[in-house]
Amino acid sequence: MNPSNDGRGAAAAVTEPRGLRLDPAVRAELDALYADYAAALDEARYEDWIDLFADDCRYTLQPRENFDRGLPLATLAFESKGMLRDRIYGITRTLFHAPYYQRHVIGPLRVRGAGIADGVEWLDVEAAYAVFRTRVHEPSEVFNVGRYIDRVLRDPIDGLLRFGEKRAVFDSENILNSVIHPI
Amino acid sequence: MNAPIDSATAVPDAAAGPDCSRVPFRRYTDPALHARELERIFYGRHWSYVALEAELPEPGDFKTTFVGERSVIVVRDADGSINVVENHCAHRGVRFCQQPFGRVKDFTCPYHQWNYDLRGNLQGLPFRRGVKRVEDGRTRIDGGMPADFRLEDHGLTKLAVARRNGLVFACFDHGVEPLEDYLGPQVLPWVDRIFDGRTLTLLGHSRQRIPGNWKLMQENIKDPYHPGLLHTWFVTFGLWRADQRSQMVMDAHGRHAVMISRRNEGGRSEVTQGVTSFREGMTLHDDRLLDVVPEPWWKGPTVTMITLFPSLIIQQQVNSLSTRHIVPRGPGEFDFVWTHFGFADDTPEMTRRRLRQANLFGPAGFVSADDGEVIEMSQQGFTQHPDASTVSRLGGTGVAPTDHMVTETLIRGMHAYWSKVMDA
Numbered sequence: 001m002n003p004s005n006d007g008r009g010a011a012a013a014v015t016e017p018r019g020l021r022l023d024p025a026v027r028a029e030l031d032a033l034y035a036d037y038a039a040a041l042d043e044a045r046y047e048d049w050i051d052l053f054a055d056d057c058r059y060t061l062q063p064r065e066n067f068d069r070g071l072p073l074a075t076l077a078f079e080s081k082g083m084l085r086d087r088i089y090g091i092t093r094t095l096f097h098a099p100y101y102q103r104h105v106i107g108p109l110r111v112r113g114a115g116i117a118d119g120v121e122w123l124d125v126e127a128a129y130a131v132f133r134t135r136v137h138e139p140s141e142v143f144n145v146g147r148y149i150d151r152v153l154r155d156p157i158d159g160l161l162r163f164g165e166k167r168a169v170f171d172s173e174n175i176l177n178s179v180i181h182p183i
Numbered sequence: 184m185n186a187p188i189d190s191a192t193a194v195p196d197a198a199a200g201p202d203c204s205r206v207p208f209r210r211y212t213d214p215a216l217h218a219r220e221l222e223r224i225f226y227g228r229h230w231s232y233v234a235l236e237a238e239l240p241e242p243g244d245f246k247t248t249f250v251g252e253r254s255v256i257v258v259r260d261a262d263g264s265i266n267v268v269e270n271h272c273a274h275r276g277v278r279f280c281q282q283p284f285g286r287v288k289d290f291t292c293p294y295h296q297w298n299y300d301l302r303g304n305l306q307g308l309p310f311r312r313g314v315k316r317v318e319d320g321r322t323r324i325d326g327g328m329p330a331d332f333r334l335e336d337h338g339l340t341k342l343a344v345a346r347r348n349g350l351v352f353a354c355f356d357h358g359v360e361p362l363e364d365y366l367g368p369q370v371l372p373w374v375d376r377i378f379d380g381r382t383l384t385l386l387g388h389s390r391q392r393i394p395g396n397w398k399l400m401q402e403n404i405k406d407p408y409h410p411g412l413l414h415t416w417f418v419t420f421g422l423w424r425a426d427q428r429s430q431m432v433m434d435a436h437g438r439h440a441v442m443i444s445r446r447n448e449g450g451r452s453e454v455t456q457g458v459t460s461f462r463e464g465m466t467l468h469d470d471r472l473l474d475v476v477p478e479p480w481w482k483g484p485t486v487t488m489i490t491l492f493p494s495l496i497i498q499q500q501v502n503s504l505s506t507r508h509i510v511p512r513g514p515g516e517f518d519f520v521w522t523h524f525g526f527a528d529d530t531p532e533m534t535r536r537r538l539r540q541a542n543l544f545g546p547a548g549f550v551s552a553d554d555g556e557v558i559e560m561s562q563q564g565f566t567q568h569p570d571a572s573t574v575s576r577l578g579g580t581g582v583a584p585t586d587h588m589v590t591e592t593l594i595r596g597m598h599a600y601w602s603k604v605m606d607a
Contacts, residue, residue, distance in 0.1 A: 061547065065283065066387035072538055073387025073523045075547045079539075082469030087542075093462065094415035096553040098560070174392040174518060177559055178552035 019110040022123075030109055030125060030152065033161045038104035041182060046088040049182065050081060051162075054153050057081055058165040061183050064146065067169045075179060087182065097180045101134040102143065104183075121154040122164070129168070131183055133176065144183055146170030203598040204580040204591070209569035211396035211562065216605070217514035223604050224493050225251025225511070228359040230345060230352040232495035232508055233257045233267055235522055237349060237383040243286045243301070248520075249510045250353055250494075255342060256280050256290070257351060260301045267353035268303035269340035290339075303339030348378035350506075366491065367434035369584075373441045373487055377499055379480065382527035386538060389521040391546040395558035396565070397493070397511040398597070400519060403554050404490045405597060407431060407442050407588035408577055413557065414550040415460040416543065420473060421449030422500070422550070423486060429588045436603075437582050437596025438492035444588065446475070446485040446501070471539055472549075475501045478533075492597065500550075502533070503540040515562055519555070521545050 022030070033052065040049040053059070062074040078084055091097075107128035114123045126149050133143035151165040168183045210216060225231060231250040234257045238246055245258035247270060254270035272279050272292035279292040289306065290299040297308045313327025342353040345362035352362055363371060393400070403409070410417045411424035418424045429444035455461040467473060475485070481499075489497040496507040504525065510518040521544070525537050543549045575598075578590030582599050585592055 063387070063389065069284070069387075071385060071387035072534075073389065073541060074538070075389060075545055076542060077538060078542070079471070080469045082467070083472060083542075085468040086472060089465075089468075090416075090549050094460065095549065096413060096460075097556045174390045175546040177391060177393050177546070177555045179547035180552060 019112060020114055022111055022114065026123075027109070027111075029161050030111070030123065033152065033163075034106050034109060034127060037163075038106055042101070042103050044181070046092070050084050050088065053081060053084060053166070054155065054162040054164045055081060057084070057163060058167075059084060059163075059182070060165075060167045061179065062167065062169050063173075064169050064171050065173070075175070076182070091180050095180055097178060098135055100136075100180075102181055103132045103134070103140070105130045105132070106148070120156060123152040123161075125150045125152055129183070141176070143176055144168075144170050144172050144179070146172065146183075202580045203582065203595040203602065204576045205572040205574060206598055207570070207572045208565035211398060211565045212514050212569055214514055217511070219605060221251045221511070223607075224601075226253070226355045227604070228354065228356045229493055230354050230359060230362055230365050230491075231493065232350065232491065232506065233353045234265075234351040235349055235383055235385065235506065235524060236265070236346065236351060237385045237524060238284070238522070239265065241286065243288055244284075245280070245287060246284050247280050247282065248508070249518075250342065250355065252511055252513075253355075254278055254280075255353065257353070258287070258301050265344055265346060265351055266302050267342040267344050267351075268299075269342070269355075271339075272297055273305060273337040273339060274308070297337075299339055303341050305334045305337045305339075307334070348375065348380045349383045350374070350378055366439060367436070369432050370434045370439045370441055370489065370491075373432065373443070373489055374491075374497065376480065376482070376487070377497060377504065383524045384527055384529065384534075386523040386525055386534070386541075389523070389545040391519045391521075391555060392512075392516065393519055393555045393558055394516050395555075395562035396514055397509050397517040398601075399558045399561055400496070400507075400509050400517060401490050401492065401597060402594045403558060404442070404488050404496050405440050405593035406591065407444075407593075408591060409557075410550070411454060412458060412460060413553055415462055415465070416550045418455060418458060418460055419449055419462045419465050421447040423588075424449075425454040425587075425589055426452050427588070429586070431585045431588065431590060431593055433582070433584055433593055433596045436600045437593075438600040440490045440593040440596065442486075442488040442588070442593070443484045444486050445483060472542055473501075474536055474539065476533070476536060478502070490593070490597075492600070498544065500544060501540060502536050503544055504537065505541075505544060515566070519546075 037052055059078040060074045061076040066073050110126045112124045112126060126147055128147045131144040132140045134140040146169050149167045149169060150163055152161050153164040155162050233248050234246055239259040242259050242261045245256050247254060247256055255267050256270050257267050260266055270278050270280050274297050275294055277292050277294045298306045300306050311328045313324040315324050342355055343357045343359055345352045347362055366374060423444055427444045427447050432441040451463055485501050487499045494509045498505045505521050505523045508520040523541055525534055544551045575591040575594045578592050582592055582596040
């Protein structure tokens, strides 16, 4: 992201290369990873959600205004699998909230880079997402809209792709009351 | 969870005064009352929070925000002072500044290019003296403003501005008392304890839209009763619970307050008996989420929650610091804007700690997401039965400071003041 591009009318000051064309087999694996991610959250299968992260992982949910201005505050900022577990315990056992379904729709993946570092295969992936919220007795509403900016790693043990870093940067200027479940 | 609570009904009134322990639900839902609140409270002689100076470090830096429901621009002037002007053009009413933040030399409304300086003075406008044109060999002047049109009569609406150690407040009514008098000698030292003149650093913003009346947010942070009951993290980890040394401070009018407490070790005790949110044996998988390091300026308390009437909450919760700005949007909704900050002399580790602890607060916070949720549910209850009333009788029906937290005195204090302003 070019910080000088506020994305609200001013043209970006830089150009970017088009996304990488990947081996179709790897792209299919990536597509499956994101589909599994969305399904795990939408079906509240949180153990499965945690298992989509590498052992050394980061998860951030951040307002776009902070991201664009280089301000570090995030809505959620987890630096380990332990923190992901603490969040899941928090939302399932401690936080009181009006119950709701969420439904993730993730757009086509844009692969911005790929390589091997210290023997581990990595991919930098971006994707637009929209999350809809449906509360009891209420119609569905647009809840959170943004993009993922992720680092995906191939696990050297089982060979599966997992998130080393997942960053959800949301355009939504206001959170509709509260975010309980992960995005 | 009845045991520690029922006995409170026997507590005598803490002080003589009007009974503000029952508030009709319609006080939170009635559009006419809301309009009167805007006039008398938000646009009357009350200071409203508009910014941290750290948001506007350089001359020309501005932000747009709200006083009540009116959009205003907060801007740093060339001489370092801060001006607050209403965000609508004097000409056709256009809310001309649409950016949340930025840097400018002056303001120009795009519609007809009326141009204002950073103090809101009208500097010029196109075709003021008409348009000169030669027709059939004769020079003529078409149109223009009347001869008696004076630029100084058509500036932006200017608000009174008060600054204190990095906090910026504004008021539409220039007859408002000085900020220090407004806050009062009981509350001011607690504001100064956090804002003691150190340079602040801006960590970022969080915004949430909560479908509830704005007063409910003030009441939530004037309510020491709920944190150890609603919030598992507070009761389990001893961040806020009824067996702690604490103090409820209010100003002489009952409009501002501070809830002060000291963390204890948590765990099982009398105050956890029957409390369904208590989780004995709960531990964190990654305890960096609660890696509290005491700071010298705390001078004891680990938590101070300051409510400044009508629109600001200042939070110190262990190492996490924020201002929370309440922006009303009709009787049934408000925006809640969090500005997290630290200090210029923070180590990188302290900055990281403040950011980690921000996981507890904000729209997704372990101990604050459910506040927004219960406020929404209160509003739902109010809306369905406007003739019913709340009951806030913990600690009696009077209004007075206390040296414990088993009381709703601060809520009663705010409503006593509210009645005075609204009925005057």
